[in-house]
Amino acid sequence: MVNEIKKTEDNVISTLGDIKQTVADFTDMFADMRGNITDDMLKRGDEIKKREESFKTSFEETRENLTNGIEAEKEKLIQLQGKLEQPPIAFYAHHLKDLKLDTTDEILIFEKTFTNEGTGYDTSTGLFTAPVGGLYQFSVHTCAYYKKYAFIGLVLEGNVIAADANYGDESHGCNNFGSIVRVKSGEQVWVKSTSSSSNRQLHQDSFRMNTFNGELVNN
Structure with missing residues (x-):
């Protein structure tokens, strides 16, 4: 056990x-x-x-x-x-105050307006002052007196940006010219005589109008 x-x-x-x-x-x-x-x-x-x-x-x-x-x-x-x-900016001026082109660089004053949206154009000075900066289109239409010349320039801040030479050959001859240009706010554009003499003169009547117009295309 x-x-x-x-x-x-x-x-x-x-x-x-x-x-x-x-x-x-x-x-x-x-x-x-x-x-x-x-x-x-x-x-x-x-x-x-x-x-x-x-x-x-x-x-x-x-x-x-x-x-x-x-x-x-x-x-x-x-x-x-x-x-x-922003309101549209455009002007259309006509009827020249003085048709004689006897002073070089003299501003052509279009003393009446059909359109002046934005109130940029001054009928007392002939100057357009851009209310805002942007791309503008301007056009000038002038008529030379019979047998006389017209040398006209479109001016931006003292610089000619477009020009025209016209002669009233067989009648009062009319030409149109213009430019598309960028303008800064406050800058001025106008039309002037680029050459003067006793043989330089414009003409206007009920059938022929001298005009200056412009509009803001894009800003």
């Missing part, structure tokens, strides 16, 4: 040893698994953080671009609204 008890005791000790070893093996295995899981979770956490930072950066860039785009379009709309609210 003692031997049997001892044998049983040895078996129990051996079994307990096996169980202890098994528990130790499982403990090590779970420790490795926990380590691997922790490393993997940390890596995934880093990736998520990087993606989050990238998303934040992209979102801020997109928001900034959209804000800038909206502000630019808003400014365009404000400018467009200003243009739409």
Whole structure:
């Protein structure tokens, strides 16, 4: 019985040893698994953080671009609204105060107007003063007296930008000339005699009109 008890005791000790070893093996295995899981979770956490930072950066860039785009379009709309609210600028003047061209650089004064939108043309001086800057189109129509010459120039701030030479050959001859030019706000445009003598003179009657007109094309 003692031997049997001892044998049983040895078996129990051996079994307990096996169980202890098994528990130790499982403990090590779970420790490795926990380590691997922790490393993997940390890596995934880093990736998520990087993606989050990238998303934040992209979102801020997109928001900034959209804000800038909206502000630019808003400014365009404000400018467009200003243009739409701005009254048209155009004038059409006629009837010369003096038909003689006996003084070089003398301003031709058209003392009547059919149209003067924007009140840029002055019938007392013959000067057109641009109310706003922009691209303007001007046209001049003059008639030379019979057997006499007319040398006329279109002037912007003292510089001739278009000119015409006319002679009344078989009758009172009429010519038309003009220019499209960019004019700054406040700058002046006028018509003048570019050459003078006793043989220089214009003519006007109910059939022939001397005219000076202009309009704002685009600003």
